[in-house]
Amino acid sequence: MFDWFPKNISTFGGDIDYVFKLIFYIVGIGFLLGELAILFFVVQFRRRDGQKAKYISGDKWPQLGWILIPTVLVLFLDLWIDFAGAKAYDAVKGEMPVHDVIVEVSSKQYNWIITYPGPDGVFATADDITKENDLHVPVNKVIKVVLKSQDVIHSFFVPVLRLKQDILPGRTTDVWFEATETGKYEIACAELCGYGHYTMRGFLHIHSEEEYAAWLAQIWPAE
Amino acid sequence: MAEQATSEVQHTEQMSFVRKYIFSVDHKVIGKQYLFLSLFMALVAGTMAYYVRWQLAWPETAVPGAGWIPEPTAFSGIIPPEFYNALVTMHGTIMVFFVGMPLLLGAFGNYLLPLMVGARDMAFPRLNMMSFWTIFTASLCMIASFFVEGGSAAAGWTGYAPLSADPIYTGVTWGLNLWIIGLALEFTSFLMGGINFLTTTVTMRAPGMTMLRLPLMVWMQITAAVLFMLSVGPLVAGAILLLLDRTVGTGFFLPGKGGDPLLWQHLFWFFGHPEVYVVLLPGIGAVMEILPVFSRKPIFGYRTIIWSTMVAGVLSFLVWAHHMYVSGMDPNLVMPFSITTILISVPFAVIIFAFMATLWGGSIEFKTPMLYAIGTVTTFIIGGVTGIFNGSPPVDIFIHDTYFVVSHFHFTLFPSVFLGGFAALYFWFPKMFGKMMNETLGKIHFWWTMICFNLVFIPMFVLGMGGHMRRIYNPMQYDFLKPMQGINQFITYSAILLLLGQIPFIVNFFWSMFGGKKAGDNPWNANTLEWATTTPVPHENFDTIPTVYHGPYDYSLPNQNEDWQPQHLEKEPAAVA
Amino acid sequence: MSGASTVTEYQATHTVPGRMGVWWFLASEIMVFGGFLAVYILYRMASHGAWAAMAEHVSAPIGTFNTVVLLTSSLTMVKAFEAVDKDARDKARNYLLITVLLGVAFLCVKGFEYSHEISMGFTPLSGSFWSFYYVLTGLHGLHVLAGIIANFCLYIMAVRGTLWSKNCQGRVEFAGLYWHLVDVIWIFLFPLLYLSY
Ligand code: HEA
Ligand code: HEA
Ligand code: CUA
Ligand SMILES: [Cu+2]
Numbered sequence: 003m004f005d006w007f008p009k010n011i012s013t014f015g016g017d018i019d020y021v022f023k024l025i026f027y028i029v030g031i032g033f034l035l036g037e038l039a040i041l042f043f044v045v046q047f048r049r050r051d052g053q054k055a056k057y058i059s060g061d062k063w064p065q066l067g068w069i070l071i072p073t074v075l076v077l078f079l080d081l082w083i084d085f086a087g088a089k090a091y092d093a094v095k096g097e098m099p100v101h102d103v104i105v106e107v108s109s110k111q112y113n114w115i116i117t118y119p120g121p122d123g124v125f126a127t128a129d130d131i132t133k134e135n136d137l138h139v140p141v142n143k144v145i146k147v148v149l150k151s152q153d154v155i156h157s158f159f160v161p162v163l164r165l166k167q168d169i170l171p172g173r174t175t176d177v178w179f180e181a182t183e184t185g186k187y188e189i190a191c192a193e194l195c196g197y198g199h200y201t202m203r204g205f206l207h208i209h210s211e212e213e214y215a216a217w218l219a220q221i222w223p224a225e
Numbered sequence: 226m227a228e229q230a231t232s233e234v235q236h237t238e239q240m241s242f243v244r245k246y247i248f249s250v251d252h253k254v255i256g257k258q259y260l261f262l263s264l265f266m267a268l269v270a271g272t273m274a275y276y277v278r279w280q281l282a283w284p285e286t287a288v289p290g291a292g293w294i295p296e297p298t299a300f301s302g303i304i305p306p307e308f309y310n311a312l313v314t315m316h317g318t319i320m321v322f323f324v325g326m327p328l329l330l331g332a333f334g335n336y337l338l339p340l341m342v343g344a345r346d347m348a349f350p351r352l353n354m355m356s357f358w359t360i361f362t363a364s365l366c367m368i369a370s371f372f373v374e375g376g377s378a379a380a381g382w383t384g385y386a387p388l389s390a391d392p393i394y395t396g397v398t399w400g401l402n403l404w405i406i407g408l409a410l411e412f413t414s415f416l417m418g419g420i421n422f423l424t425t426t427v428t429m430r431a432p433g434m435t436m437l438r439l440p441l442m443v444w445m446q447i448t449a450a451v452l453f454m455l456s457v458g459p460l461v462a463g464a465i466l467l468l469l470d471r472t473v474g475t476g477f478f479l480p481g482k483g484g485d486p487l488l489w490q491h492l493f494w495f496f497g498h499p500e501v502y503v504v505l506l507p508g509i510g511a512v513m514e515i516l517p518v519f520s521r522k523p524i525f526g527y528r529t530i531i532w533s534t535m536v537a538g539v540l541s542f543l544v545w546a547h548h549m550y551v552s553g554m555d556p557n558l559v560m561p562f563s564i565t566t567i568l569i570s571v572p573f574a575v576i577i578f579a580f581m582a583t584l585w586g587g588s589i590e591f592k593t594p595m596l597y598a599i600g601t602v603t604t605f606i607i608g609g610v611t612g613i614f615n616g617s618p619p620v621d622i623f624i625h626d627t628y629f630v631v632s633h634f635h636f637t638l639f640p641s642v643f644l645g646g647f648a649a650l651y652f653w654f655p656k657m658f659g660k661m662m663n664e665t666l667g668k669i670h671f672w673w674t675m676i677c678f679n680l681v682f683i684p685m686f687v688l689g690m691g692g693h694m695r696r697i698y699n700p701m702q703y704d705f706l707k708p709m710q711g712i713n714q715f716i717t718y719s720a721i722l723l724l725l726g727q728i729p730f731i732v733n734f735f736w737s738m739f740g741g742k743k744a745g746d747n748p749w750n751a752n753t754l755e756w757a758t759t760t761p762v763p764h765e766n767f768d769t770i771p772t773v774y775h776g777p778y779d780y781s782l783p784n785q786n787e788d789w790q791p792q793h794l795e796k797e798p799a800a801v802a
Numbered sequence: 803m804s805g806a807s808t809v810t811e812y813q814a815t816h817t818v819p820g821r822m823g824v825w826w827f828l829a830s831e832i833m834v835f836g837g838f839l840a841v842y843i844l845y846r847m848a849s850h851g852a853w854a855a856m857a858e859h860v861s862a863p864i865g866t867f868n869t870v871v872l873l874t875s876s877l878t879m880v881k882a883f884e885a886v887d888k889d890a891r892d893k894a895r896n897y898l899l900i901t902v903l904l905g906v907a908f909l910c911v912k913g914f915e916y917s918h919e920i921s922m923g924f925t926p927l928s929g930s931f932w933s934f935y936y937v938l939t940g941l942h943g944l945h946v947l948a949g950i951i952a953n954f955c956l957y958i959m960a961v962r963g964t965l966w967s968k969n970c971q972g973r974v975e976f977a978g979l980y981w982h983l984v985d986v987i988w989i990f991l992f993p994l995l996y997l998s999y
Contacts (some may be wrong), residue, residue: 004690006690008448022620033610035608044584048589056586060524061526064530084564084567084617087619155486156627161593168553171482199698
């Protein structure tokens with residue numbers, strides 16, 4: 003059932019998947035009970051000769067109990083979902099942990115412009131390096147991504163990280179993640195941004211510590 | 226009065242064809258005009274859905290039946306990305322604003338409301354006529370937008386700025402302007418309609434028709450009208466600003482000129498969420514009329530349903546930002562909006578449970594309208610509960626702008642617009658056209674539509690869980706989507722079948738209209754006032770205005786011979802057993 | 803059709819449909835202008851004072867003058883309605899005319915203001931404040947124009963005498979309600995645009 007999810011490689015992705023599954027089971031059971039009840043009523047109370055319908059207006063409290071009691075249950079389940087959601091949301095969007103690596107991702111129709119601050123860790127200095135569509139980060143490190151847009155709204159979406167954030171032009175938006183597995187994954191744009199929206203594809207390279215060091219050394223050999 | 230009525234009848238007979246059928250002020254004719262408009266637009270938007278689906282299943286191959294579209298819009302049937310975006314945008318816009326609202330509010334609201342409250346017409350018949358011709362013009366704007374240079378609007382039906390605010394971003398020039406103007410006209414049309422609905426219901430009811438004796442369909446229509454009127458204003462303001470950005474060169478939504486792109490989203494969704502209930506309520510309003518008639522039972526909890534609707538209506542103004550969880554708005558506001566969003570399931574749960582309770586103990590007859598009513602309820606539950614997934618912010622981070630959301634909203638909109646709409650059409654067709662529809666064709670249509678609808682949209686949840694983005698022209702662009710392409714093709718096959726499934730309906734509709742069995746005044750033995758008058762309904766609706774003695778749902782009263790009790794007849798004395 | 807400005811015999815309530823219709827129309831107008839004002843206020847707050855410099859260039863005295871003109875016209879409209887109520891036909895006619903003329907005066911002053919501002923180089927494209935200024939006052943101006951036309955039609959009807967037929971009785975009241983709304987909107991626009999720098 004949940005195999006359809008892309009695999010999860012972020013620290014908070016599990017929390018998100020957990021809430022999804024929680025809701026799935028809660029409303030799934032509610033859904034099944036509801037549909038079965040309808041099916042049962044429809045079969046049981048189909049028109050038969052000589053059988054009259056019952057007159058039940060449902061305007062009196064004892065009768066209303068039949069629908070209000072399940073409703074209270076729904077209310078309770080809703081609150082459960084709310085609290086579980088709040089907790090997971092806090093893990094993703096709450097206080098941002100101290101980052102180890104920072105990169106800037108700037109979107110424009112229809113490319114991701116990725117800027118690495120270089121060894122000094124500061125943007126807008128001479129050692130900045132800009133690449134198109136390739137985001138290289140180390141595994142098991144907190145990465146802070148500074149999102150900017152040069153034209154319209156785009157959305158930074160990495161399915162395997164369960165991370166999605168719209169990027170508003172004229173503002174910067176920060177997100178973070180910590181990947182738990184190495185590999186090469188796809189970055190997608192999730193907000194309609196023009197005719198090339200579907201081509202706005204980038205790659206997230208998650209390197210092991212050694213690989214990442216090698217990659218750094220290759221780009222900034224002077225170090 | 227009677228004298229005046231006869232003179233007016235004679236007067237009508239002398240009226241020219243144009244006055245009688247085109248620029249008519251009769252709510253019944255106007256209702257039918259809305260009906261034909263919405264069915265035509267359904268055909269247009271349904272065809273667009275077909276083009277969209279083909280492109281998604283077999284990207285960049287020639288779409289059969291699209292060869293007629295001239296270059297540079299399409300290239301011998303091959304749809305380029307610009308046109309794809311335009312198709313999706315216009316499919317959504319037309320389905321919601323030019324099919325959903327004109328069908329449920331325009332056609333059934335106009336046709337039924339005066340009949341149900343026992344009035345001779347709407348309070349402002351000429352305004353009513355204007356509202357139709359306004360939406361007619363709006364439809365022309367929408368259709369014309371395909372033929373102007375640059376093609377039609379391609380910024381999504383939500384028209385997010387700045388993509389929509391400056392032609393350089395999409396290459397669409399007048400197409401999008403026409404889209405804005407068309408929408409503004411549509412809004413004006415329904416504002417006029419809403420004034421009529423409310424005023425008619427409040428002031429024109431027949432003697433004895435208290436507010437709590439109104440059929441629920443009327444309650445749903447006027448609640449929808451109020452929701453619409455109170456939510457659309459800010460978006461009208463926004464549309465004017467957007468049009469100025471595009472044409473004059475102001476920068477209300479352009480950050481480069483000091484504007485704020487997020488503002489459009491707030492304005493759109495402040496309207497957009499109440500709007501989805503504007504479409505939903507009349508749809509389930511029809512269900513509320515049909516369930517009691519075909520189970521011969523009162524609707525369960527008449528007042529409770531009205532209260533729940535009002536609670537949902539109020540809440541609907543406090544949830545709009547659930548469309549914007551990942552938009553970059555203040556994250557502290559996310560949880561409050563999430564709580565109101567998820568709580569809105571409570572009033573809807575009450576309504577759904579009331580429907581179930583109505584079935585319980587009934588004597589259910591499966592005529593086509595009843596099948597559609599039950600179908601509406603069973604499928605809407607799926608749409609409703611998947612709204613809970615969207616409403617949970619962490620889950621929405623992942624599923625936002627994926628096919629999970631696409632499927633959610635088709636599972637809510639399709640039941641109310643098409644399943645609810647078909648239920649209403651099969652139910653009121655005898656009154657509207659004086660003929661019965663064919664039952665066999667109706668049942669074929671129902672099962673075909675129901676099954677194919679589910680086959681189209683349930684797999685979309687799977688796509689969404691797999692992370693499949695919406696509004697993408699070619700899914701094969703992404704490696705992680707390639708394994709799911711089979712599902713996309715399956716959906717497209719089902720969608721084609723779904724469209725073909727409408728053929729029995731079209732045949733039935735026209736064939737019955739001209740050659741169907743003649744309908745009696747009250748073929749379903751229903752209580753409400755529209756069945757109290759003759760078929761075909763006379764000019765000014767009732768020969769004498771009926772007096773109302775009790776509520777609309779007194780079916781199977783104990784100690785009575787008949788299992789129904791029309792609203793305009795006094796209760797017969799208890800039958801001697 | 804039976805006139806919507808009178809109560810008909812088969813109605814359930816004694817509310818005049820026309821009156822209710824007008825109130826609902828006004829409610830939707832309020833939502834539109836409410837939307838505009840909310841947007842304006844939000845933007846202005848977000849501008850952190852940057853707009854104040856632009857707002858300095860509108861003329862508060864002219865704005866005040868126009869406010870007085872519009873308020874007076876509301877008063878004369880009330881008088882016209884009162885006169886209709888008492889069937890004082892000449893009086894009603896004259897008050898309607900004064901209302902129309904005051905409305906025209908308002909628009910003339912507004913036009914003069916616009917031309918002055920544009921000659922100083924402040925067009926709708928000279929920054930966010932000016933964009934809002936022209937949109938808000940422009941839209942309000944259109945509403946004033948619509949009101950003038952409505953009132954002028956009533957005036958013509960009064961001159962011709964058709965205004966006093968049973969079907970048309972409510973119209974002065976309805977036009978008055980609309981005219982007051984236009985006035986109230988201005989009462990919001992005036993301080994927001996002219997006084998708050
Ligand atoms: C008729 C139309 C309609 C209706 C009725 C609804 C109803 C609901 N919608 Fe939906 N929605 C849309 C049309 C509709 N929606 C559209 C068009 C969009 C997308 C627009 C776009 O982006 O293009 C959308 C998008 C949308 C989003 C944004 C998703 C995103 O973009 O990421 C969210 C998020 O919260 C949401 C939530 C809900 C909720 C909570 C309800 C609730 O009202 C549902 C309440 C009903 C029930 C819950 C069922 C009955 C209850 C029971 C049977 C009891 C059992 C239940 C529990 C145990 C919980 N909707
Ligand atoms: C009421 C609303 C409604 C309805 C009914 C539908 C119906 C359908 N929709 Fe639509 N859809 C939307 C509203 C709706 N949609 C919206 C709002 C969007 C978002 C747009 C955006 O992203 O901007 C969308 C987007 C959307 C997408 C996503 C595209 C993308 O993101 O790239 C897809 C893809 O499969 C799709 C498919 C379909 C299909 C196959 C149907 C089928 O169910 C269609 C079946 C057609 C019919 C049933 C019509 C049959 C005709 C008649 C009944 C008329 C009979 C005629 C006479 C008697 C003369 N829709
Ligand atoms: Cu960038 Cu879509
Ligand atoms: Cu919503």
